[in-house]
Amino acid sequence: MTGGPDLLIVGAGPAGMSAAVVARRHGLDVLVVDEQSAPGGQIWRNIETAADTSRAGILGKAYSDGADVVRRFRASGAGYLPGARVWHLEPGPRAFIAQNGVARCIDANAILLATGAQERPLPFPGWTLPGVMTVGAAQILLKSSGQIPDEPVWIAGTGPLSLLYAIQLLKAGGRIAGFLDTAPSANLAGAFRELAGAFLGAPGDMLKGFGWLMALRRQVRFIGNVKEIEAIGNEALERLRYITANGRSATVDARLLFVHEGIVPTIHPTLALGCKHIWNAAQDSFAPDLDTWGETSVSDVFVAGDGARIGGAQAACHLGELAALRVAAKAGRLSRAQLAAVAAPVRKRLKAALAIRPFLDRLYRPRSAVFVPPEATLVCRCEEVSAARILEQAAAGRPDPNQVKAFTRAGMGPCQGRQCSYTVASLLAAKEGRTVPDVGLYRVRPPFKPITLAELAALDAGAVIP
Amino acid sequence: MSGPVLDTIIIGGGLMGLSAGLHLARSGKRVAILEKSWVGRHASGASAAGVRTLNRALEELPISLEAMDMWRNIETIVGDGCGFHSHGQVMVAEKRSDVPVLEKRLAKTRNAGCGHEELIDRDELLRLVPALSPYCAAALIVRTDGAADPHRTLRAFRRSAEAAGVTIHEGCGVTAIDPLGSDWRVRAGEREFVAPTVVNMAGAWAKTIAAMVGDDIPLGHKASMMIVTERVAPLLKPVVSLVGRPLSFKQTDQGTLVIGGGLQGRADIEAEQSFVDFMELSRSARAVIDLFPTTGSLRIVRTWAGMEAKTSDLLPVIGPSPRAAGVFHAFGFSGHGFQLVPIVGAIMADLIIAGGTRKQIASFTAERLMQRQAVA
Numbered sequence A: 001m002t003g004g005p006d007l008l009i010v011g012a013g014p015a016g017m018s019a020a021v022v023a024r025r026h027g028l029d030v031l032v033v034d035e036q037s038a039p040g041g042q043i044w045r046n047i048e049t050a051a052d053t054s055r056a057g058i059l060g061k062a063y064s065d066g067a068d069v070v071r072r073f074r075a076s077g078a079g080y081l082p083g084a085r086v087w088h089l090e091p092g093p094r095a096f097i098a099q100n101g102v103a104r105c106i107d108a109n110a111i112l113l114a115t116g117a118q119e120r121p122l123p124f125p126g127w128t129l130p131g132v133m134t135v136g137a138a139q140i141l142l143k144s145s146g147q148i149p150d151e152p153v154w155i156a157g158t159g160p161l162s163l164l165y166a167i168q169l170l171k172a173g174g175r176i177a178g179f180l181d182t183a184p185s186a187n188l189a190g191a192f193r194e195l196a197g198a199f200l201g202a203p204g205d206m207l208k209g210f211g212w213l214m215a216l217r218r219q220v221r222f223i224g225n226v227k228e229i230e231a232i233g234n235e236a237l238e239r240l241r242y243i244t245a246n247g248r249s250a251t252v253d254a255r256l257l258f259v260h261e262g263i264v265p266t267i268h269p270t271l272a273l274g275c276k277h278i279w280n281a282a283q284d285s286f287a288p289d290l291d292t293w294g295e296t297s298v299s300d301v302f303v304a305g306d307g308a309r310i311g312g313a314q315a316a317c318h319l320g321e322l323a324a325l326r327v328a329a330k331a332g333r334l335s336r337a338q339l340a341a342v343a344a345p346v347r348k349r350l351k352a353a354l355a356i357r358p359f360l361d362r363l364y365r366p367r368s369a370v371f372v373p374p375e376a377t378l379v380c381r382c383e384e385v386s387a388a389r390i391l392e393q394a395a396a397g398r399p400d401p402n403q404v405k406a407f408t409r410a411g412m413g414p415c416q417g418r419q420c421s422y423t424v425a426s427l428l429a430a431k432e433g434r435t436v437p438d439v440g441l442y443r444v445r446p447p448f449k450p451i452t453l454a455e456l457a458a459l460d461a462g463a464v465i466p
Numbered sequence B: 001m002s003g004p005v006l007d008t009i010i011i012g013g014g015l016m017g018l019s020a021g022l023h024l025a026r027s028g029k030r031v032a033i034l035e036k037s038w039v040g041r042h043a044s045g046a047s048a049a050g051v052r053t054l055n056r057a058l059e060e061l062p063i064s065l066e067a068m069d070m071w072r073n074i075e076t077i078v079g080d081g082c083g084f085h086s087h088g089q090v091m092v093a094e095k096r097s098d099v100p101v102l103e104k105r106l107a108k109t110r111n112a113g114c115g116h117e118e119l120i121d122r123d124e125l126l127r128l129v130p131a132l133s134p135y136c137a138a139a140l141i142v143r144t145d146g147a148a149d150p151h152r153t154l155r156a157f158r159r160s161a162e163a164a165g166v167t168i169h170e171g172c173g174v175t176a177i178d179p180l181g182s183d184w185r186v187r188a189g190e191r192e193f194v195a196p197t198v199v200n201m202a203g204a205w206a207k208t209i210a211a212m213v214g215d216d217i218p219l220g221h222k223a224s225m226m227i228v229t230e231r232v233a234p235l236l237k238p239v240v241s242l243v244g245r246p247l248s249f250k251q252t253d254q255g256t257l258v259i260g261g262g263l264q265g266r267a268d269i270e271a272e273q274s275f276v277d278f279m280e281l282s283r284s285a286r287a288v289i290d291l292f293p294t295t296g297s298l299r300i301v302r303t304w305a306g307m308e309a310k311t312s313d314l315l316p317v318i319g320p321s322p323r324a325a326g327v328f329h330a331f332g333f334s335g336h337g338f339q340l341v342p343i344v345g346a347i348m349a350d351l352i353i354a355g356g357t358r359k360q361i362a363s364f365t366a367e368r369l370m371q372r373q374a375v376a
């Protein structure tokens, strides 16, 4: 065939590393590329350096667990290119990467996209003020350099990550001014129905989660059922206003506000490839349409981990293993019967790892303002387009999101619509009484990660490896 | 069927369709534009929007120069400036040995009686484009050429066409055209429209529409690629192109750099999809960095390929159908139709209303392509 690797893995997080280990075990030639300078992905970012420091204690057991996976990945014999961005993909499959200022492309027999998730975009009035950032970004600072904000922090949001970060921050000696829980209390009823399954399937995780919640409620000002937030300030965040579903509202001084409303699969790579996508209603997000091994509608392209559906690190590992097994079987390294036999225990563990998800999805389902923000809210930060401007364009008919993009410039900036694509779809859907999957997202125009002119200039036919 | 009574049905809601609709409606005609997707979805929205007479084919120059007069007054025509600036277009000879190409071209236009192009030396070139690498030798310039903003242009033409009474049907792809008495019945799936005249301005898909009325016009297609970078501080004003290397380079009002020049991606006309070929596109990036070395570190924000019909002689088809009375064609602009948009609408109105035009379109007949095919 091409002479390239048997399996090219994009992303050295839980899914990517686990897949690499399994694929190597079955004799495949594996190459792993990742933007970060060390393996670990989001959850285990910087684990090799932080493992033996006090930071590991602060970040908790789920973090330390990563050290072992990274060790096995390092020992697997898989090729590894750190600091390498994949910026375009084509069926074939072929990946275009940029590393050390040079672009080149790699032809592989199979590609596994283990590119994880991004935080759900959550525009609200004032979200672009300096001093406002996402919990995910704050956690990156904590993991990579142990950075703790020197001001008390307001945290507003839902989802396990907001809670986890709050606990980690307290342990690290940070201060929390208050925690605004934005999960609608109505979620509880739905979550309650999933409670038994979650407790039976994942008693440890459930107890851990409740433990966090209790600890947090004891230690910081905790306001539940928050419906709206607004960041106020001239040059930077000065005040924070919130309203609860019960109509209680308050304006408080604030210098730092960290927000989070859960995560959604990173689908730019699969959109760029033209893969089929489905709407995951339980997680209010699009996801690539995958078979039971993680193969997309484009042959020999697989997705595993949170990029497939949000399931957490443990599930990501198992999804990565399954995809790797399938690739090995396609390459003739495993018979059909062998494949079924090796996969069965992995599937069982996967099921256990996902047991808590229906409960979490219900409990942390974002409030409606996350999807359809007030009109004055900036929707596209790159091009400074407001929700009102989008709605004005919508008044001219039933526009396609691409049409809205062309005529408002929303989505034309350097983030390539990562921040506003869902919001524009939600605004149009709400305005026209349609659903988000019916409206759809922007077409992805390559590159899906920025490259520089110099990097592109360095790409030529000679740069195909090998 | 019992829609409103129509005089003309225009197939294709690109800039050409809008311009024709505008001119016809202003002359009192009842016009409907049928657009398969949405207005501006294809070439017109993907365009580099260069407003260029520089280095145009001599056959196109008469209408192109006339179009230039319209661009200068574009605000009075469509109520908005369309982001048009005439900071000039320059064609740069990088090497001494490239200069004769420019001299020959200049002699040709001068012989044809056109004095709009001018040869400038390195000093004048660097005065006009100070950011340019000083190794360049000379350039051909049209100081009154320039560029517009494609989406602003689309919005302005759309608004004024609608204000003049044109009805635009989006998501309305034409599937069949049949004679109905002395009229034409145009079908778009379940929907039907009837009018005595039909204009085919369906861009990359014009061949299919022509075939519906029995015109077999040989037509290829292009998928020209573009690059847009992040915004930067003002770098240059004129549009820069090169002798011997495919490049067109300019900065928009927003500050982004727009890089084109006709390098070809891939198009799947039937699927209405186009694809960028990055191996090929890297040539544009290289040319830009050679000319403007400070641009190397700029991030590329977007690339795309826009689809358009291409003729064998790279001249458009503008005129009546050879076979079907009441049907008119305007397509095959081969990558340089944006500048012609205002004039093509006026020509179409002349042809339909007066049965002829004083504008020089003799080189643009459909027959010339069909004869060539017959000979071949």
Ligand SMILES: Cc1cc2nc3c(=O)[nH]c(=O)nc-3n(C[C@H](O)[C@H](O)[C@H](O)COP(=O)(O)OP(=O)(O)OC[C@H]3O[C@@H](n4cnc5c(N)ncnc54)[C@H](O)[C@@H]3O)c2cc1C
Binding pocket: B011, B012, B013, B014, B015, B016, B017, B034, B035, B036, B037, B038, B039, B040, B041, B042, B043, B044, B045, B046, B047, B048, B049, B050, B051, B052, B172, B173, B174, B175, B201, B202, B203, B204, B205, B206, B209, B223, B224, B225, B226, B260, B305, B306, B307, B308, B330, B331, B333, B334, B335, B336, B337, B338, B339, B340
């Ligand atoms: C990348 C690129 C860069 C360019 N740069 C320049 C430049 O710098 N200067 C310049 O002068 N020119 C430039 N051009 C050319 C210029 O943009 C085009 O010549 C011009 O926009 C053509 O307009 P149009 O209306 O004919 O085509 P389009 O805008 O393509 O319109 C045709 C329309 O017909 C519709 N259609 C097709 N089939 C059907 C059907 N069956 N029923 C109904 N509707 C149908 C399509 O959906 C489409 O919207 C460029 C073109 C491209 C692609």
